[in-house]
Amino acid sequence: MSTSSQPLALSAGTPHNRSLSAQILDVTGLDPARCYQCGKCSAGCPMASEMDLKTHEIIRLLQLDMRERLLASESIWMCLTCETCTTRCPNVFDPAAVIDALREIVLRENPGLVPRRISAFHSAFLDQIRANGRVFEFGLVASYKLRSGALFADVDSVPGMLARGKLALAPRRIEAIQDIRRIFEQCAMERPR
């Protein structure tokens, strides 16, 4: 899985508390040193076959503090949060939570690294909530397609959905939408510890 041309040079006495591992420990309470690389997480991961870095490799790069490669990897966006890894890890480690935390770090530090379709989806989805308090699926699909550029994928499904009464064409907004707006504002402001 090596891509870098320079060998990893483990910096002199990198204090443990400035590493990416330390950041993760701070956010999740999980110390990546705990993982002993058994690979059981990857073995059960439904997305492993599509990932360039498998779940255990994500944790390994964390242990090696290979920040750039890890944060630029598409794999951290492929996780479905199905919790299979977390449920099965023999070390009571929680890779799913670690991956979530990594995503958050990327979004904060370098949002340009998020794969376009994925960021499009999440943005579209969260926009829906921010606007209406709930997800209005037709709006979600439309907004996602505009953001992702995947304009024509799935268009044939719209009539089928409509015919089955499964797509509402107008959004329904909740009453206390100001609550939701405030939540969004404050959560965006709150720097994770």
Next chain:
Amino acid sequence: MSRIGVFICHCGENIGRTVDCAQVAQAMGELPGVVHSVDYKYMCSDPGQALIKQAIKEHNLDGVVVGACSPHMHEKTFRKAAAAAGLNPYLCEMANIREHCSWIHEDRAEATEKAKGLVRFIVEKIKYNRPLSNIFIPVNRRALVIGGGIAGIQAALDIADGGREVILVEKESSIGGHMSQLSETFPTLDCSQCILTPRMVEVAQHPRIKLLAYSEVESVDGYIGNFEVKIRQKARSIDVSKCNGCGECTKNCPNKKIPSEFEQGLGFRTAIYVPFPQAVPNIPVLDRDNCALFKGRAKGVKKQVCGKCATVCGRRAIDFDQQDSFITEKVGAIIVATGYQLYWIGKEQESEILHGYGEYGYGTIPDVIDGLQFERLASASGPTGGKILRPSDGKEPKKIVFLQCIGSRDRAKGMEYCSKICCMYVAKHTMLYHHKVHDGKAIVFYMDIRAGGKGYDEFVRRAIEESHALYLRGRVSSLTRNGDTIRVQGVDTLSGEPVSIDADMVVLATAMRPQPGITSLAQKLSVSYDLHGFLNEAHPKLRPVETNTAGIFVAGACQAPRDIPDSVAMASATASKVLGLFSNEQLEREPLIARVDRQTCTGCFHCERVCPYGAVERFEVKDRKGNLIKVIAEVNQGVCQGCGTCQATCPSKSIELDGFTDEQIFAAVNAL
């Protein structure tokens, strides 16, 4: 000649279902020499045994054959019954018509025929059985322990506490072995000296332990219970009976720059020295190779050079002309506990199969040290007072790289075995380092982590999770100098990442090897050893501390790489074996051993060559005047285990194994 009784057992239905026992008994009754033949439901039951006893008396039997289960099951039972009725127990034998007949066949007629055949074999064989009586060998109830490391110390103390005398032979000037060099010990991290020193003192003071330090075993004769050992007491140049350990000589010796073996070359000693302050016995030894006086003598200088030590010694204990002396001890058992040495990566290796590591600079790069050197650096009583400092410039290393499996698991340049303890001591080293140098980084290259002991894996996890040692999976390709650092080039196979580290210090976890000279000692003891010189146990599972030579035991790292808990457990096991052996004045053994016919033996000694136990000895036949007539074979009853290989080999059929003589076997075959 014979009056044989045959007893056929039904074993309830077990035999009776497929074998017509009555018919077998009847057929056997018709054989010549059989005077009594019956069948019975349960022969091993009390009434069954009574039946035998009664028949022996009633019919005056001189042989008993029980056709029943496997002799492994009940031979002892029936022999005891026979003996109780006054018949020599070795005139009773079993024919196996259960495991080897009724249980493996269905056809009743066939099984019955076969059962007859099997019993007939034994009936014919027993006609040639001789009454035999158990052999008794006198036991000299004192033990010899060779090697005064923790294993030897433990064994000696256990035996002495058990009430028997022990002679402890240590080749160095002090006991203690490698454990005395260690700083703190896994898995509990207690201080090695603190737990070892009291035991060493106990050895010195024990009334039943005779400590012979600076001594070596010269030769061993005899056999279990009756060994005679010649011990060489090497010349210390000091009269032990006079020296009071005051240390004046050491203080005044001008020759102070001799690299100390105890400090693994990281510190210095004088020419007359005590290896470490807690040494037992606390008596110096004069290193003649490095003493000015002896160098002067060697050069032929007429005038005496130096001699300061003798001048300052108030006790006049120093004896420059002392010679090696020899003593002989008689012991009944021997424990070998000679421990280990470490592999070194240098070019000059004493064995052809070892090569050293050119890619690691053959040990010439400063600040590339081995595990024992690290122990000395970490030891509070070590050359740096417990500070981790580089040997080259005394700086505190901020980045240490530990390499595991150096020389171990390496068929090309080292040994193929795993040294078993290094994974643990490397984890320990990273912890000690972390405790002492908080901003330091320990990086470990490992291949597997082998930590299979109670609390061991948890210990390694602590090193990783709490002391934040970074473990990289892989073997390092090369170590090269890079300014005053060492460039370590490796790969982390888990991530596939090449890794290059500029380390301040590199510690090699080098392989554990047996002590030099072990093979010649093993030959003196007739104990076998493996390709690498580790002594062989008699059986890896069931007789792990015995050797193939009766009365000789192994403990500690001389048998295989062992840590302290293992070494001590083995030592105590050997002690219990020895105390068990010593619990009787005589050893009782089954008499199924070989016997030489002195008339016909031609003295070819083929038997001697094939005997796996070295039980065949040479016996000189002399006439009345004491003139040697011939040399023939004789079997040492204490040593022979009764395999019979000699008999099958003897060209003149002069050596016979009791219980399985040619006559007996041919009789059985003839009954076919």
Next chain:
Amino acid sequence: MRNGEAAMKVGYFPGCSLHATAREYEESLKAIAPALDLQLEEIRDWACCGATSAHSTNHLLSVALPARTLVLAARQNLDRVFAPCAACYNRLASAQHAIEHDKKVASQVESILGASFGHPIGVLSIAQLLSEMTDRIRSKAIVPLKELKVACYYGCLLVRPPEICRFDDPEAPTSLESIVTAAGAVPVKWDKALECCGGGFSLSRTASVVRLGRSILRSAKDSGAQALIVACPMCHSNLDFRQRAINRSAGDDRPMPVLFISQLVGLSMGLDPVRLGLNRHFVNPQPFLSTISAGRVEHREQA
């Protein structure tokens, strides 16, 4: 447990899909509730749980959004909230878990919401809710399901992770099986009951969803099941709506009807398939309905 007792009231959090793509799920729940003496009290003015998008991007947001719903539930004096969607259930239960176990997050969220947490709320999945009522389901099951063989599909989040769900075995669950058995169907043994369906990647990584659906459907078919029983709108959408694409990619034209567990329970009670929303499925349920003589639905083929 509560089996056999009188009417049970629980808070109801339908979540966004039950008002849209999974309408039939809500229809069937509403249809069977009276028969089970189950009162579903919808949480007033609930908002979306934030789903994958919130927890993938902002941990605090992923707790705050469902936490608001839990606060509302407490205000409505509810002890337990039922979330039929497995994903919503996971978010609500995770939020409750964080509130109880992560003091720091809890206080942050309280200040964001400008409200304090009242009594702890039990969050229920459909598996948990219905497995408490198996006696009632059994007593109301009047239509013989004729030993109908079904594969119960949990998906990833219904019983996982265990420290959050604290219900059923996370690796070998049996709750759905006990429910379908009570309804008169026969659960088959199969391998993929817990494999993820691809969840929220339906739009963004459709190919992955097709790949995952393929192995789930193949295993269900090979086990001899006549229908797949699900308990999550996302699973339903990925396996029903996407089934045509999945089957096409697998070169396997055996259709496998995908029913919500509430629909199956409804059928066992003799409820009209249309009332249960079976007409809204993409995979035609008719052949399967006919085998248990459960009436007809009008089915539109997928374009």
Next chain:
Amino acid sequence: MSVPAKEKASSFEPNIVAFVCNWCTYTGADLAGTSRLNMAPNVRIIRLPCTGRIDTLFILKAFERGADGVIVSGCHPADCHYTAGNYHARRRFAVFRELMEFMGVDPQRITFSWVSASEGGKWAEVVNSTTEKVRELGPFVSYPRVAHAQVK
């Protein structure tokens, strides 16, 4: 020089003698018994302490006394109870094979095998396959030649 005539009577039941060591094969055969492994009834065991004790003459004697086949079985090479007895036995058997042929005994009539104390199944297999093989070879008829060879 092998046995010329192979009169195979269909009813022919070979007599086979097995020389086995006490520690491994005998115990393995015991295990076959405790495991109730059914096997051909043609083999009779003679117990010796070790294969090292087996003299080549025992085998010749067995043929002379009417055996049609012989089995020699002991511990696996590294497992000898007496550490090296079976090693000597093996060396002897190599020479012995040639001697057998010279004596007019088809070496196929002798099976050498290693059966440990835990290999009850293997013992049954050795018994059955040897019985089958010897049955095919037919009765051992060159007895007179052996008898002439001045065996004790």
